[in-house]
Amino acid sequence: MPPRPPARPRRxxxxxxxxxxxLDAVGDRWTLLIVRELLAGPRRYTDLHADLxxxxxxxxxxxxxxMEQGGLAERRRLPAPVSAYVYELTPRGRELLPxxxxxxxxxADDLGDRAPTDAVRAHWFALxxxxxxxxxxGLLEVCLPEGGFHVRVGGDGVVSYGDGPAPGVPxxxxxxxxxxAVEVGRGVLGVGEGVRGGRIVVSGEGALAKALRAG
Incomplete structure (x- = not known):
C-alpha cells in the first residue's frame, strides 16, 4: 500500500x-465508485484497488x-492476528446508498451489451x-457466474448488501x-417471470423466497 498522501485543500x-x-464532497472522479465498493462492507486497500x-x-x-477528511469513510485496524487496515463508510457515507x-x-438503459474490455464484478449488480x-x-444470497453477493432487508425496511456469500443461512x-440481472434491474424482467421462463432459479421456502417467485 502506498504512503498515505498529505492533506490537501479541497476544491x-x-x-x-x-x-x-x-459535489464538493463526492464529485471527484472515482469517489462514488469507491463508495460503491465500501457499501458492500469494509475493504482493504488492496481489495479496493483490485475491484476498481x-x-x-x-x-x-x-x-x-x-473521504476520511470529509467524514465519509474511516480507516481502522483489524484486531490481531489479522493486523491489517480496512476502510469503511461512516453513517454519513452510507447515506449515499440511495x-x-x-x-x-x-x-441501466446505457449498459447495452458487455464489451470485451468491460470489467465486471458480481456485487456491481446489487445496486x-x-x-x-x-x-x-430477510437475507437473500445472489449467485452469478462472476461470483455472488448478499442483500439483507431489516424489519425496519433498511437495506444493506455485501460482497460474497451470505453470512449464515440465507x-x-x-x-x-x-x-x-441487467434486465431485472431495468425493470423489463420480473423475477417471477424469469423463474417461470427458466432464466432465474430461486430456492427457499420462507416469505422472502415465495415473494420472489411470485414477483
Whole structure:
C-alpha cells in the first residue's frame, strides 16, 4: 500500500447550493465508485484497488484520504492476528446508498451489451437489483457466474448488501446470469417471470423466497 498522501485543500464550486456542496464532497472522479465498493462492507486497500480497474494507486490513496477528511469513510485496524487496515463508510457515507441506487437506475438503459474490455464484478449488480426487486424482510444470497453477493432487508425496511456469500443461512437464494440481472434491474424482467421462463432459479421456502417467485 502506498504512503498515505498529505492533506490537501479541497476544491469547491463556491456556490451556496446543496447540490454543489454534495459535489464538493463526492464529485471527484472515482469517489462514488469507491463508495460503491465500501457499501458492500469494509475493504482493504488492496481489495479496493483490485475491484476498481483503471484507478492508479496515487489517485485511490488520495480519494480515500479526501473521504476520511470529509467524514465519509474511516480507516481502522483489524484486531490481531489479522493486523491489517480496512476502510469503511461512516453513517454519513452510507447515506449515499440511495444516490448510488438512483445513478444505477439512470445508467441501466446505457449498459447495452458487455464489451470485451468491460470489467465486471458480481456485487456491481446489487445496486440495480435493489431497485428492480421488491424484497421482503430477510437475507437473500445472489449467485452469478462472476461470483455472488448478499442483500439483507431489516424489519425496519433498511437495506444493506455485501460482497460474497451470505453470512449464515440465507432465507432465499437466487441464481441468474448477468444478462438476466441487467434486465431485472431495468425493470423489463420480473423475477417471477424469469423463474417461470427458466432464466432465474430461486430456492427457499420462507416469505422472502415465495415473494420472489411470485414477483
Amino acid at each position: 469547491s464550486y463556491d456556490q451556496y447550493c446543496a447540490a454543489a456542496r454534495a 480497474p483503471g484507478v492508479s494507486t496515487d489517485v485511490l490513496a488520495s480519494r480515500l484520504k479526501d 444516490v448510488l441506487r438512483a445513478l444505477a437506475r439512470f445508467g 440495480p437489483l435493489l431497485d428492480g426487486v421488491a424484497l421482503e424482510e 432465507d432465499a437464494r437466487m441464481v441468474l446470469d448477468a444478462g438476466a
